[in-house]
Amino acid sequence: MEGYEKLEKARERIIETIAQNIHLYGLVPSAGRQYGMMFFQNEPLTLDDMTEKLGMSKTSMSTSVRALSDLKLVERAWKKGVRKDLYKVSDDWYQSFIDLFSIKWRRSVTLHLVAIKKSLAELEQLLADPTTSEELQEEVQIDIEKLKYIKNYYEWLERLVDVFEDQKIFDLVPIMNDSDNNLKD
Amino acid sequence: MEGYEKLEKARERIIETIAQNIHLYGLVPSAGRQYGMMFFQNEPLTLDDMTEKLGMSKTSMSTSVRALSDLKLVERAWKKGVRKDLYKVSDDWYQSFIDLFSIKWRRSVTLHLVAIKKSLAELEQLLADPTTSEELQEEVQIDIEKLKYIKNYYEWLERLVDVFEDQKIFDLVPIMNDSDNNLKD
DNA sequence: TAGTTTGTACAGTAAAAACTGTATAAAAAA
DNA sequence: TTTTTTATACAGTTTTTACTGTACAAACTA
Numbered sequence: 001m002e003g004y005e006k007l008e009k010a011r012e013r014i015i016e017t018i019a020q021n022i023h024l025y026g027l028v029p030s031a032g033r034q035y036g037m038m039f040f041q042n043e044p045l046t047l048d049d050m051t052e053k054l055g056m057s058k059t060s061m062s063t064s065v066r067a068l069s070d071l072k073l074v075e076r077a078w079k080k081g082v083r084k085d086l087y088k089v090s091d092d093w094y095q096s097f098i099d100l101f102s103i104k105w106r107r108s109v110t111l112h113l114v115a116i117k118k119s120l121a122e123l124e125q126l127l128a129d130p131t132t133s134e135e136l137q138e139e140v141q142i143d144i145e146k147l148k149y150i151k152n153y154y155e156w157l158e159r160l161v162d163v164f165e166d167q168k169i170f171d172l173v174p175i176m177n178d179s180d181n182n183l184k185d
Numbered sequence: 186m187e188g189y190e191k192l193e194k195a196r197e198r199i200i201e202t203i204a205q206n207i208h209l210y211g212l213v214p215s216a217g218r219q220y221g222m223m224f225f226q227n228e229p230l231t232l233d234d235m236t237e238k239l240g241m242s243k244t245s246m247s248t249s250v251r252a253l254s255d256l257k258l259v260e261r262a263w264k265k266g267v268r269k270d271l272y273k274v275s276d277d278w279y280q281s282f283i284d285l286f287s288i289k290w291r292r293s294v295t296l297h298l299v300a301i302k303k304s305l306a307e308l309e310q311l312l313a314d315p316t317t318s319e320e321l322q323e324e325v326q327i328d329i330e331k332l333k334y335i336k337n338y339y340e341w342l343e344r345l346v347d348v349f350e351d352q353k354i355f356d357l358v359p360i361m362n363d364s365d366n367n368l369k370d
Numbered sequence: 371t372a373g374t375t376t377g378t379a380c381a382g383t384a385a386a387a388a389c390t391g392t393a394t395a396a397a398a399a400a
Numbered sequence: 401t402t403t404t405t406t407a408t409a410c411a412g413t414t415t416t417t418a419c420t421g422t423a424c425a426a427a428c429t430a
Contacts, residue, residue, distance in 0.1 A: 003311060003316070003317050003318070004321060006307060006308075006311050007308070007321065007324060007325055007328065009307070010303075010304035010308050010311075011304070013303060013304050014304055014332070016300075017297055017300040018297075021293040021296060023211060024211075024289060024290065024293055026208060026209075028387085028388070030388080039331070040328065042327060046406095047406085047407075048406090056389075057390050057391075058390095058406095058407080058408090059389075059391075059392095059407090059408070059409090060388080062407060062408060063388090063389090083397090083398070083399095083405075083406075084405090084406065084407090085406080085407075093334075093335060093338040094338060094341065097342070104209060105209065108206040108209055111202055111205070111206060115198045115199055115201075116199065118195075118198060119195035119196070119198050119199055122191060122194070123191075123192070123195050126188060126191050126195075129188070132188050133188070136188050136189060136192065142227060143195070143196065146224070146225070147199070150199075150278060151363075152360070152361070152362050153278040153279060155361070155363075156358060156360055156361070159358050160354070160358045163357055163358050169345070169357070171357070172348055172353065172354070172356070172357045173341060173344050173348050175341055176341070177337050178333075178337065213417085213418070215418080215419085231376095232376085241419075241420090242419065242420050242421075243376095243377080243420095244378070244379090244419075244421075244422095245418080245419055245420075247377060248418090248419090249418095251378090268375075268376075268429095269376065269377090270376080
């Protein structure tokens with residue numbers, strides 16, 4: 001096998017692994033392939049570059065690069081003289097992981113807490129209502145306990161997201177470079 | 186509005202929020218609804234119970250309860266005299282979150298590390314090969330640096346999963362119950 | 371043993387999501 | 401200004417995924 005072929009094969013293996021695991025980011029394999037391809041390019045790419053490299057429509061490239069951008073997996077780049085939009089993969093993967101948390105889980109936590117607080121308030125009121133039968137009161141009381149439990153859980157999750165966001169997680173799980181090796185020069 | 190109706194509405198809000206966020210677990214809304222419904226039942230349910238409660242086919246209930254079980258969000262239960270399989274939601278949500286990590290991310294990390302090590306070995310070999318042109322050598326060297334970087338990243342992620350799995354995460358982000366409140370009695 | 375009951379495999383259908391091509395708006399160049 | 405370039409909105413198509421009903425195997429009952 002020829003040298004460039006070997007290089008290409010080594011890259012393809014990584015790209016395909018990314019594609020098959022990107023569902024953890026809520027993205028589909030083709031977006032992962034796009035990300036993986038960009039990872040091995042040493043220059044930012046335009047939508048037309050991606051269309052050519054991946055053999056997919058420009059519309060697809062546009063929508064999936066936006067999905068990747070929303071999760072901060074890729075970012076806009078600039079190069080003088082180039083009018084087209086340019087994109088490159090964010091080179092701090094630790095930060096990308098943290099961003100996933102911030103963006104996806106934070107949002108989920110917030111939605112849950114809003115719902116829980118609202119339902120909890122309604123149930124407390126129902127419990128206090130003198131027209132509520134004793135039988136219903138018991139059921140309501142059980143639900144209130146359940147909601148208090150999951151409220152605590154989501155508050156914990158919120159603090160967990162905080163810990164990622166403010167980088168404290170690196171105190172507990174430090175970054176260790178087995179060689180002095182870093183993409184960011 | 187009648188009391189039981191109010192209770193039902195308060196529950197529905199929570200169930201629907203779960204359904205809309207369960208994609209973070211890689212599951213579809215209907216599985217989330219199933220989980221949410223089970224959460225408010227104080228007894229384990231059979232597949233037929235679920236069919237009735239959700240108005241969906243037994244086959245669906247079977248496949249989605251299996252998906253929920255695989256992520257350890259629900260578990261088998263037993264009740265004497267009941268021949269049918271019984272399921273209940275796992276009542277430790279903190280553990281469920283940890284299990285998500287263990288199951289989904291651990292697997293992903295492993296797959297990535299296997300691929301990276303393989304590609305890295307191939308590229309090191311290519312670099313050492315005297316028939317490799319200088320131009321190709323340079324490209325290979327760049328890729329090796331990239332792969333070393335992401336190898337470090339996935340090893341970090343692996344340690345992160347460890348920290349969840351062995352509960353050390355609770356040292357950094359402790360569980361705080363604002364009242365002394367716990368589902369597990 | 372035969373007769374039920376129960377869970378799931380499988381094939382088919384319905385619904386949803388991914389992807390494409392065209393049309394168009396916004397921005398840049400002339 | 402008009403012309404050209406670029407990204408994306410949108411409608412239509414293809415592909416994938418979710419869901420259903422039937423059929424059957426395994427487990428239980430009598």
